[in-house]
Amino acid sequence: MQQLLLKSLYLVAALRYPRFRPDLRYFVRDNYFARISQFRFWKADFVTKKPYKVIEFYGEFDQEVRYAMPFAYWHHLNGTLKQTIAAKNTRPFYFFSPDHLEKHDKRVWEAGYGNYSIPNMTHAPTYDFSKWARVPFKQHYKNELFVYGKPLLVIANKYNIEWDKPPINFLDIPALDRLINGLKDRYQIIYNRPLGGQIVLDNSEIMDLGEHVWLKTNHPDVLLMNDLFEQHCHRVDNFNHLQLMVYANCDRFISMHGGTAALASCFGGINTLLSHPGGGFEHDFDEYTNLFPALSGARILHAKNRDELFRYVEINY
Incomplete structure (x- = not known):
């Protein structure tokens, strides 16, 4: 029965979106099926409304931020959330x-x-x-600890394998140097690139960019998230908890494609994200317009290359 319905929904997707490639229609089909599958919970969600829902997720962090966490928070608001199950060090996300x-x-x-x-x-x-609600990370984690003489700006970088290929969406040292030199007079910059062991990994191997030592030598006024974790480890539960506290005090972000960009989009303000065409389906479905802003009401500036990112930052920051 499920396979028959999936085939029928694929046909609906093909008729509604004839310009989409065949492989993209499978995503549309799956979303249709996922929404239809919610009908069987109608009575539990809208009539009895007792805690029953157990939500388990251990896929990509990007998907968890965009789909699983807002779904869980909706059930919390609805009074129907019973339990959440996820990867290690995720408790701060499910406060x-x-x-x-x-x-x-x-x-x-x-x-x-x-x-x-x-x-x-x-x-x-x-x-x-209809079963998706913004998680109020900023309101919950805003604090007086990470407050400085200048407004915060977070550069959330990454340097890891993407789609089984070498790194694509990242800022190298020359790009970092250009950004920092242009922004450090107006902002207290915090640089964030989690290392192995600080977050739970998937198939994306983290590689060595060598920028942490370079930053300490050439831009000692830039705070490193890794150093903040060492300084405040007794005040935070884990690295994710620290990220949430720092991000909650920030209104300007520069981030990279994937979970890095998704998390930075959860705190309002402006998030300029780098996502090159040809990698990721966000481009095909225009998700930087129809989904990412919904995470917090943030203004999302999608840069398709570094030069475009530099222009966005120069104009808006």
């Missing part, structure tokens, strides 16, 4: 959960596919926000 279990030691990117228990579980041209 609202009555029972959060950190079960998984590793993220499995394939876990997001064929998972129809969460609506909006894959890329799509449109989203159903």
Whole structure:
């Protein structure tokens, strides 16, 4: 029965989006099926409204931020959330959960596919926000600890394998140097690139960019998130907790494609993100316009290359 319905929904996707490539229609189909699958919970969600929902996710962090966390928060607001289950060190993201279990030691990117228990579980041209609610990270984690003489600006970089290829979306040292020189007089810059062991990894191997030592030598006024973690380890539960506290005090972000960009989009303000065409389906479905701003109301500036990123930053920061 499920396979027949999936085939029928693929046909609907093909008729509605004839210009999409065949492989993109599978994402549309899966989103249709995930939404239809929610009908069987209608009575539990809208009539009895008792805590029953157990939400488990251990796929890519990007998908968790965009789909799983807002779904869980909706159930919290609805009074129907019973438990959340995710990877290690994720409790700060699920601060609202009555029972959060950190079960998984590793993220499995394939876990997001064929998972129809969460609506909006894959890329799509449109989203159903009926069981999706912004998680108020900024309001919950805003603090007096990470307050400086100048407004904060976070550069959230990454340097890892992407789609089994060498790094694509990242800022190298010359790019960092240009950005920092242009911004350091107006902002207190915090540089964030988590290292192995600080976050739970998936299939994206973290590589060595060598910028941390370079930053300490050439831009000692830039604060490193790794150093902040060492300084405040007794005040935070883990590295994710630190990120949330720092980000909550920030209104200007520069981030990279993937989970880095998704998290930076959860705190309002302006997030200029670098995402090269040809990598990721966000481009095909225009998700930097129809989904990322919904995460917090942030203004999302999508740069398709470094030169475009530099222009956005020069104009808006």
